[in-house]
Amino acid sequence: MSYRLREGAPDALRPIVPGLVEEALAGIRRRAETHSGPLDAEHTDQIRRAIDTAVHAFLDRIEHGRDAPRRDSLLRTFRSFGASEARQGRTLECLHTGMRTSAAVAWRRLARTEALDRDHMATLGEALFVFQEEISSAAAEGYAQARGDGVEALRRRRSRLLEVLLAETGTEPEPGALSTLARAARWRMPERVAVALLYEDDPEGAAPIPPQDVLMDLERLEPCALIPDPEGPGRLRSLERSLRGFGAVLGPTVPLEQAHVSLARARELGELVRSGVLPGAGVLRWGDHLTELLLSRDTELMAAMTRTRLAPLEGMREQQRDRMADTLLAWLESGFNANEAAERLRVHPQTVRYRMRQLEELFGPGLREPAERFGLELVLRARRLLGPSGAE
Template structure:
């Protein structure tokens, strides 16, 4: 075969350029030279392999890995490469059978050469695929790193300059939207152990202490359903929609809401949205402050047993919420109106004129609402403890004992 390699190379190049348009570049001398180099190198290595089956093929395999990386770098698939390998193999087999007929080669020898040719083609295709995959993985890894850096930049406080966001977004191939919503993720639900899959326009970093996302244009058509579907396997909180430069504010509210949902203060059924719990977020924005207010306003209950405190606090809150109507309180609490009136007389004795002051009633409703939200969580309640010493102040059970 050796004396005919140049002629075979010409036939292969012509066939490849006929079948694969991407490789037919008449005006590009350097590309034609590269194609000829590849064909000649393959032919010489194949002949060496037939002559010595133990011949090392490392160089040509590495060469095809590099070709695969090059195809990925130019944004092409491996279809053209695989077609070219098949076309070259077809020409090689045609010339081999012609030569074998003239030399009266035995079928067994011809079969062995054909088997070597097919095996060699497979190895070249596998090497190209490996290089292609390596290049794609490297590009994907770099793109993921850029997107994580972009997420860091968007969550920066104080906010980053719009120009800096635009530059890094362009490098990360992320079109800058007009608005975004940040998402804070808790632990995946037990019935859905797999990590969620997100659309490519959603920035995600699941390696953070609190895994976080940024959803572009969250209020657009169909976006809410898309987000709910993507996040269905995890405890997830969507922050408020904000301009892209205020993403840090959205993630702050999302994290705060997530913390309350994990404590059970906010019911976490499906995807939670911060905007639906703004009053609770305001109420728990400064827990030390709300505890101090409770200490001041609920002091009249401090000498009672916990069970008495619970009944009277529940009645007082219902009374404040119902416009101070005893019959409506009875319906809310599912008790007899006479029972409500008895409790209200107790409250009047304990709180006196405070119940006539609208500002003090407002304070009472704030602390009683907070207490009600925590009432199902032992150790996290805003209720005065029973006083064991005489004095004007009362000890208050803090949010966390």
Template sequence: MSIARAAEQPLADIPREFADALRPYLRDLTEEMAGEIQASVPEYSRQSGAYARNVRHAVEEALAGFVNRVGDRGASRSRLLEVYRAVGGGEAAEGRPLDSLQSALRICARVAWRKLAEESERLDLSRQRMCDIGEAILVYLDEIAAAAADGYAEAQVRAAGELELRRRRLLDLLVADPPADPRAVADLARSVCWTTPRTVACVALAARVQGELPRPGLPPDVLADLDRSDPCLVVPDPDGPGRHGLLDALSADWTVVIGPAVGLGEAALSLRLARDALALTRRGVLDGRRSIRAAQHLATLMIFQDEALIRIMGRARLAPLRDLRPAQRDRLAETLLAWLQSGNATEVAARLHIHPQTVRYRLRQATELFADQLSTPGDRFELEVVLRARAAGLPAVPD
């Protein structure tokens, strides 16, 4: 049986005349209940002003609702329940626990029962009638307490939703390009109790599977928007304790690309580089099986910023490979790149897992083919760039 229905039976056992007998005491009962609430419950200890009037109004509504329900069996409950849903919502907005309201309602019941006991002889109330009225009071208070609890829960949901919206708005401001007004960022950060960090890193995410994924457990200072078409995070102090492990743990469900740590005003740059690196993981250029730190792949990101330019450079710089067989072309390009990066045949042999003599043989071939491109640092730099692009999968060598 619902609380609302359960409340009706005890009330039905009370004669309607009891309502008329009780009405003269409503003002005194209201004052006594409100006074005891404010004296006994620390959260309600303020004694004056609008706050005290609100407490008194809530008590008045409860008493009037009880008397009206006794005197008129058809009296509507909707207004009273709406009042107490609003009371519960107000408690949540004030940040008080629901226990405080429940304590206040128990005080109301105690004061009502005490007054009833004092007046029982004058009202000619039998012991059975006293029991009926006492049960009706308790069940009635359960009913309005349930309404208050509903209002409290609804307000908490609304507050959580509003907080989440503000946090997402803060994320949007942080990654805006051009940067948002620092004053707007600071104001919104204060409204969500987000401490402005010295550095941030933005994280670009892509779900590994279709469908809804479990929400990752993230610390409250990490701003997240996982519902947008390009999910992302803003991580304060990304090199702080536990941050790397936290982000690595996400890679079970997400492809995780972490942008470089930057100052707060450069968050958009961190996110752009993270998204560029994420695009390269989708193409297979970067290995996305584990979390990727874009700061470790800046040269690759730079190379892929203008692929048309790299292709033009590749056609010029790698033309000597055109007449070689594909397998020979690959071996020679790989060896030449390793030598440009290390400058030592022994290191090249260890890196490629081949004999040093094989390295020297290939380098003699490369020297013959690229003699005019190995004489100056600028030539060697461009040659390394296009060889790195080729190794990363960019088709920079003409057919």
């Protein structure tokens, strides 16, 4: 494509560049004050230089065509500008606003000069559009590269912080080191936390997107997340929504310096999920499964206690022994109410009464003693949780 002004016209237009740049800056300032607050002096100077460079480069373009000198240098300049904006945590909105405003101002001013023939209006307008796209694309490329590098660096810092908080580095952090790590990871240190171990429910599902204040690392041997202030309103629901295809076992809430304790408790609960003792759907909280954790803590001890307490059932066939054990547990859990026990078992109340008469003959008067009932209910609950083979 060929688009050139009359010879010498670009040189005649260069004196208007400073005013054009300031007019564009004024538009950027107005937009920034409305949306994000005033620009600081350093940022303003960076934008001014970028717009000035772009306008002069465009005048070179319309004088020399696409063979204008320093084109590669121009693209490197705007890649660098985009990268700088990313590293400062800003967007490219100021650049886009500046490009739109300066293009509009330039178009109005060029249209009022004799340097631009009417026949060239459409061609030059297209050239202006193409030039803007080149500049914006270069800035976006630099922005994306820096942001990608920054995201990866931040991910590594947050993973390192998580490792230290879980006391897996092998050494205690020096005083002040934890605060330094937290600042580098852009993480506010809370007073209380809980650790969740994560496991994949749906291999085809997307990766979790946790809230910004949650430290999560899916590349660990044990993928996990550290949740600040887990007892806060809506926190558990928010965590469940963010997991998307992952389940979790959540340890107890502890002071920040005891995060490793929450991790250890989460591992205990996770073992029950892995062994099939507990279902693994959604988020399981350690505090909701204390009974199961207690009954499964020492299976050898529980098996010895089960053999002793349920010895009167030893001579029965396996199927009959299971029915009698289930009936006895339902009767104990329902407060000796045969009708309620029958509802739990989905049998007729008379069936429960008949079985209980047999059980009272087998266990004797001790069946009515509180200590005996407590021991029986304990081993029968363990039997139901772990299965007959796990509790005997």
